[in-house]
Amino acid sequence: KAGVTQTPRYLIKTRGQQVTLSCSPISGHRSVSWYQQTPGQGLQFLFEYFSETQRNKGNFPGRFSGRQFSNSRSEMNVSTLELGDSALYLCASSSPDSSSYGYTFGSGTRLTVV
Amino acid sequence: AQTVTQSQPEMSVQEAETVTLSCTYDTSESDYYLFWYKQPPSRQMILVIRQEAYKQQNATENRFSVNFQKAAKSFSLKISDSQLGDAAMYFCAYRRRSGNTPLVFGKGTRLSVIA
Numbered sequence: 648k649a650g651v652t653q654t655p656r657y658l659i660k661t662r663g664q665q666v667t668l669s670c671s672p673i674s675g676h677r678s679v680s681w682y683q684q685t686p687g688q689g690l691q692f693l694f695e696y697f698s699e700t701q702r703n704k705g706n707f708p709g710r711f712s713g714r715q716f717s718n719s720r721s722e723m724n725v726s727t728l729e730l731g732d733s734a735l736y737l738c739a740s741s742s743p744d745s746s747s748y749g750y751t752f753g754s755g756t757r758l759t760v761v
Numbered sequence: 762a763q764t765v766t767q768s769q770p771e772m773s774v775q776e777a778e779t780v781t782l783s784c785t786y787d788t789s790e791s792d793y794y795l796f797w798y799k800q801p802p803s804r805q806m807i808l809v810i811r812q813e814a815y816k817q818q819n820a821t822e823n824r825f826s827v828n829f830q831k832a833a834k835s836f837s838l839k840i841s842d843s844q845l846g847d848a849a850m851y852f853c854a855y856r857r858r859s860g861n862t863p864l865v866f867g868k869g870t871r872l873s874v875i876a
Contacts, residue, residue, distance in 0.1 A: 650805075680863060690852065690866040702861050735804060739864075750864065752798075752806035 649674065651753035653738050659759045665726040668756045672719050672740030678702075679721040680750060681713060684735040693736075696721050725758075733760045763788045765855050767867035774843045775875050781828075782838045782870045784853030791815075792858040795829065795836045800850040800869070809851070812836065814858070840872075848874045 652671040660666050672679050680703075681693040692705035696715035713723040719740075725732055735757050739750035765786045774780035786795070797809040812820045812829050820827050824844075828837045840847055853867040 678861075682866075689868040692863040692865075695861070695863060697861070703863055705863070737804075737806065739806070751808075754803060754805040757804075 651738055651740050651751050653736075653753035653756050655756060656754065657757045657759075659761060660728050662728055662730060662760055664728050665724060666728060666758060667722050667724045668736055668738075668758070670721045670723075670738030670740075670753060672721070672738075673742075673751055676740035676742045676751070677719050678741045679715055679719065680739045680741075681721070681723050682737045682739065683707075684737055684755070685733075690737070693723065728760045730760050732758065734758060763790075763855055763857070763865050765853050765865050765867035767851075767853055767870050769870045770868070771871045771873070773873040773875055774840070774847075776843055776845060778843055779839060779841045780843055780872065782840075782851050782853075782872065784836045784838070784867055786834050786836065786853070786855050788834070788855065788857070790857050790859075794856045794858060795827075796854040796856070796864070797825070797827070797836075797838045798852045798854060798866075799847075800852065801846075801848075806852070810838065843874050845874050845876060848872055 654669045678697045680695040682690050684690045695703040699715045710726045715721045735755045737755045739752045741750045793814045795812045798806045810822045824841045826839045850869045852869045854864045
């Protein structure tokens with residue numbers, strides 16, 4: 648059974664640009680969550696999508712957005728990049744049956760903003 | 762709001778010895794889940810062990826066990842017979858049982874294993 652796949656693994660962008668990250672969940676998982684991981688702030692929740700609808704949202708500015716497609720794949724977009732957006736972005740998926748077991752995470756996308 | 766605190770930014774242990782990582786949390790809920798995740802250099806978060814708050818018995822997974830003290834809101838992880846492959850960041854996490862709420866993570870503890 649394939650795990651959670653995130654692409655790309657690494658990304659370097661210039662301040663002011665925008666970026667799109669992709670996450671393919673485990674087959675059958677309909678919930679996809681996104682987290683931002685930085686050395687200073689740790690892991691912070693961005694948003695969660697379930698059946699193409701945003702179900703939860705963390706405390707991030709509107710420059711951070713996401714969507715989910717009918718096949719449960721999810722993308723997150725960050726517009727007008729700032730240096731502080733440099734982070735590891737982790738995606739996690741779960742199903743209603745597995746949610747009590749936490750989430751299954753991908754290996755993340757390392758975004759560097761220069 | 763729920764918070765999770767890991768007071769040990771770094772820990773080290775000799776190979777084959779035992780180490781305990783600390784975690785405390787703050788919540789007004791009575792029913793929830795607690796987790797320990799491991800993040801090796803490969804970056805993928807791997808679930809190590811989980812505990813359901815309504816179960817008094819401490820969870821155990823092979824060399825990993827927890828000491829769950831609900832009244833004290835404490836959830837420590839004990840790693841026995843430490844191996845070099847145990848070296849990683851360890852994150853404690855909380856999730857409310859009801860509703861569709863996200864995981865709340867602590868800041869993590871970096872564990873080094875000395876050969």
